[in-house]
Amino acid sequence: MALAESLRAHLIVHRSEARERLLSWFASQARDLPWRRERTPYRVWVSEIMLQQTQVETVRDYFLRFMARFPTLHSLAEASLQDVLKLWEGLGYYSRARSLHRAAREIVAVYGGGLPADVQALRALPGIGPYTAGAIASLAFGIPAPAVDGNVRRVMARVLALETPSPATLETAVCVLLPEEAPGIFNEALIELGATVCRPQTPQCLLCPWRDFCLGRQEGEPAHYPAPKPRKVIPHYDVAAAVTVRDDGRVLVAQRRHDDMLGGLWEYPGGKRQDGETLEVALRRELKEEMDILVDVGVHLTRLKHAYTHFRITLHAFRCRLAEGTPRCLECDDFMWADLATLHALPMAATDRKITQVVAAMLDAEQTGADRA
Ligand code: ADE
Secondary structure: OOOOHHHHHHHHHHHHHHHHHHHHHHHHHOOOOHHHOOOOHHHHHHHHHHHOOOOHHHHHHHHHHHHHHOOOHHHHHHOOHHHHHHHHOOOOOOHHHHHHHHHHHHHHHHHOOOOOOOHHHHHOOOOOOHHHHHHHHHHHHOOOOOOOOHHHHHHHHHHOOOOOOOHHHHHHHHHHHOOOOOHHHHHHHHHHHHHHOOOOOOOOHHHOOOHHHOHHHHOOOHHHOOOOOOOOOOOEEEEEEEEEEOOOOOEEEEEOOOOOOOOOOEEOOEEEOOOOOOHHHHHHHHHHHHHOOEEEEEEEEEEEEEEOOOOEEEEEEEEEEEEEOOOOOOOOOEEEEEOHHHHHHOOEOHHHHHHHHHHHHHHHHHHHHHHHO
């Protein structure tokens, strides 16, 4: 759906007050966030990647730690992917970290280490979609490009009273308003308005600098826009994971394939239970398929629930013992028998990190028992 002429005219009529009011609101209400201080293209880029799918309050500390560890784009390009993943641990959506690292190397190789000041060139880099390209182009380089994230989509859908606006309509609408001289701050202010005032369920219209020309508000039901997307049914899986402990106390862990979900992270090997299988049978099958070993499945150590974007899991960790064979990677990129210090140092996803805490307590209790005996 293209932007209707009447809506374009509505925006043009209110354009200068929209700009003035939004920018002066932002000047007094902007949150003090680390990436808003000392704005460099590198810092803008890293923050925008972290802010994809993640709340500002979660990103804050990750961003500061990341900048302390990798202060320049060159330092990121030279780092190992394992170090980048370790710093990303707990932030989720790990393909962002892999893409960031790959893009850093590409930027060094192709552009000599500086991010390109061009929307199309930015879009061609790993991990950068239309929103992120617009955000970097405008915030880092002052290029008047729209940056429509979920917040901006909500604000513009309400201002224009549109139930199901297309991305192109929203980008056109933002372009009508975007000032040539301060496009980055304008985009950021619009994101901030969506995040703090034009909230999904409870818009705070009395605090909104755009309340006088918001068509959704004039109709009396701003929260009606945009129409909610139909909810998909999210499947659930039972997953079993093996904590296989050797006599010397070392534990078997595998590195997930780099092109898979959670690629590059380390895990306790295992997998989904299939229909008709017990968890124990599933675990024995998975270890044979993944690492070519037979294990004896012992006590149930812990049960964890976790929600990913497209499915939910209940993860059951079992203590196991190697019964037959020598591990080798059939469906993983690497494996090792790790001591506790190594388990703490390896990058792991949230569920495996929790299992590690249980493993640490278990090994600690066993050591104490052995010392007493
Ligand atoms: N979300 C995306 N970009 C942002 C920014 N610059 N500040 C706050 N939240 C954001």
